[in-house]
Amino acid sequence: MSKPTPLSGFPEWLPPQRAIEQYVVDRIRSTFELYGFAPLETRAVEPLDQLLRKGETSKEVYVLRRLQAAEDASDESLGLHFDLTVPFARYVLENAGKLTFPFRRYQIQKVWRGERPQEGRYREFLQADIDIVDRDTLPFHYEAEIPLVIGDALGALPIPQIRIQVNNRKVCEGFYRGLGLTDPEAALRAVDKLDKIGPDKVAELLIETAGATDSQAKACLRLAEISAPDTSFDAAVRALGVEHPLLDEGLDELVRVMEAAAEHAPGLCVAELKIARGLDYYTGTVYETQLVGFERFGSICSGGRYDNLASTGNERFPGVGISIGVSRLLGLLFGADALSVSRPVPTCVLVALPTEEQRAACDRTAAALRRRGIATEVSPSAAKYGKQIRFAERRGIPYVWFPGSDGAHDTVKDIRSGDQVDADAATWTPPAADLRQQVTGG
RNA sequence: GUGGCUGUAGCUCAAUGGUAGAGCGCCAGGUUGUGGCCCUGGAUACGCCGGUUCAACUCCGGCCAGUCACCCCA
Numbered sequence: 001m002s003k004p005t006p007l008s009g010f011p012e013w014l015p016p017q018r019a020i021e022q023y024v025v026d027r028i029r030s031t032f033e034l035y036g037f038a039p040l041e042t043r044a045v046e047p048l049d050q051l052l053r054k055g056e057t058s059k060e061v062y063v064l065r066r067l068q069a070a071e072d073a074s075d076e077s078l079g080l081h082f083d084l085t086v087p088f089a090r091y092v093l094e095n096a097g098k099l100t101f102p103f104r105r106y107q108i109q110k111v112w113r114g115e116r117p118q119e120g121r122y123r124e125f126l127q128a129d130i131d132i133v134d135r136d137t138l139p140f141h142y143e144a145e146i147p148l149v150i151g152d153a154l155g156a157l158p159i160p161q162i163r164i165q166v167n168n169r170k171v172c173e174g175f176y177r178g179l180g181l182t183d184p185e186a187a188l189r190a191v192d193k194l195d196k197i198g199p200d201k202v203a204e205l206l207i208e209t210a211g212a213t214d215s216q217a218k219a220c221l222r223l224a225e226i227s228a229p230d231t232s233f234d235a236a237v238r239a240l241g242v243e244h245p246l247l248d249e250g251l252d253e254l255v256r257v258m259e260a261a262a263e264h265a266p267g268l269c270v271a272e273l274k275i276a277r278g279l280d281y282y283t284g285t286v287y288e289t290q291l292v293g294f295e296r297f298g299s300i301c302s303g304g305r306y307d308n309l310a311s312t313g314n315e316r317f318p319g320v321g322i323s324i325g326v327s328r329l330l331g332l333l334f335g336a337d338a339l340s341v342s343r344p345v346p347t348c349v350l351v352a353l354p355t356e357e358q359r360a361a362c363d364r365t366a367a368a369l370r371r372r373g374i375a376t377e378v379s380p381s382a383a384k385y386g387k388q389i390r391f392a393e394r395r396g397i398p399y400v401w402f403p404g405s406d407g408a409h410d411t412v413k414d415i416r417s418g419d420q421v422d423a424d425a426a427t428w429t430p431p432a433a434d435l436r437q438q439v440t441g442g
Numbered sequence: 443g444u445g446g447c448u449g450u451a452g453c454u455c456a457a458u459g460g461u462a463g464a465g466c467g468c469c470a471g472g473u474u475g476u477g478g479c480c481c482u483g484g485a486u487a488c489g490c491c492g493g494u495u496c497a498a499c500u501c502c503g504g505c506c507a508g509u510c511a512c513c514c515c516a
Contacts, residue, residue: 005506118509325516389477
């Protein structure tokens with residue numbers, strides 16, 4: 001068999017990176033649970049028609065095909081989910097009778113997208129998603145809670161500080177309508193490109209695709225320029241002189257999100273009126289998250305309010321949610337050398353093996369340490385002690401345990417300092433910092 | 443999915459149209475009470491496939507992978 005090669009867009013980490021990923025997921029998970037989000041997992045596949053309800057994303061979906069399937073089975077075809085929100089919406093509809101509302105859940109799962117990979121962009125990647133849905137109507141205050149959860153979840157990690165950029169679709173849509181534009185969606189798509197192509201090109205686009213006049217395009221740009229770390233955006237928008245009921249509603253909501261953030265997490269959120277979000281199902285607050293100092297990475301966590309994603313003929317389950325791009329976040333930080341782990345393996349203690357005959361005794365020592373939660377392995381062979389120490393050193397195992405011979409005490413050596421002391425496997429405990437792998441920034 | 447750039451040992455990098463070296467790392471041995479220094483020796487690479495050529499790692503094409511832009515978005 002020839003040497004296997006990597007698959008584009010399907011990253012596989014080495015053990016140290018995987019250790020970091022698990023640590024990060026554990027922390028995120030515990031924060032989500034602290035806010036009362038219930039764990040959930042949905043299947044990896046959805047019927048294709050369910051997945052495509054979201055819009056023109058068909059090209060991104062990996063279709064599942066049975067090798068022996070008849071060719072005419074296409075209308076039953078399945079696709080791998082490309083996010084966790086759409087499957088969740090389906091799940092809510094399916095289980096509405098068994099759930100109690102408002103329902104809040106988290107899901108940390110792989111998703112798949114058939115896109116061209118590059119740094120921080122993969123075809124298979126991990127997302128950590130929270131959503132809150134309610135029946136018929138969803139109180140607005142959840143839109144203010146979501147950023148606080150994320151602030152806690154990501155703030156508890158050894159990663160750069162985050163900044164959540166917040167906007168509200170109603171502000172944009174109301175403003176565009178108040179301005180007299182008839183195709184707010186097109187205007188939104190044009191404004192969304194502001195950072196990429198600049199104001200002049202956006203103005204052209206607004207005129208071409210959204211049917212804006214020159215002065216309407218300029219007004220859209222003036223709205224998009226507004227950015228504030230507090231509620232001062234409200235006055236700035238009103239100063240533009242556009243009136244519309246939806247605009248008032250949106251501004252009011254955005255003010256409340258910013259007020260809640262100011263009280264519970266000062267500096268976390270910034271109102272950024274150019275944030276649009278590509279997905280068309282958002283109807284209210286939208287979020288995008290940057291790492292401070294790593295803005296070039298783009299958004300590592302985004303979401304928003306959706307009113308119509310989970311609805312059948314007569315039932316409606318409006319929701320709000322956000323998703324942390326765990327793989328993207330980690331891939332980018334790994335690339336920037338901004339995350340590291342204290343050792344590549346969990347092992348804290350290596351029990352040295354004097355002779356192969358003493359393996360059983362060494363296994364007992366290891367078992368005694370493990371019983372007290374100390375990750376331990378026994379040396380692979382009874383090589384010279386120098387080699388056994390090197391074995392530990394290579395792996396970053398901090399302690400080597402030496403069985404005492406002829407009734408002498410066992411000893412344990414910290415191979416970083418060289419300190420070696422008498423020790424008893426029933427009582428010895430390493431310093432807390434050495435007990436487990438430690439994840440640190442930088 | 444479209445286009446650009448890149449692809450030499452585990453890592454960072456050399457050299458050359460006539461089949462490749464260094465540093466670090468790795469392995470073995472020596473020294474060492476139980477390693478880290480030092481000494482000696484060793485293994486490992488031209489991403490893959492094809493074409494041009496007497497001869498290709500070096501030129502050309504395709505593929506794969508990485509990266510960047512578009513697209514889209516975590």
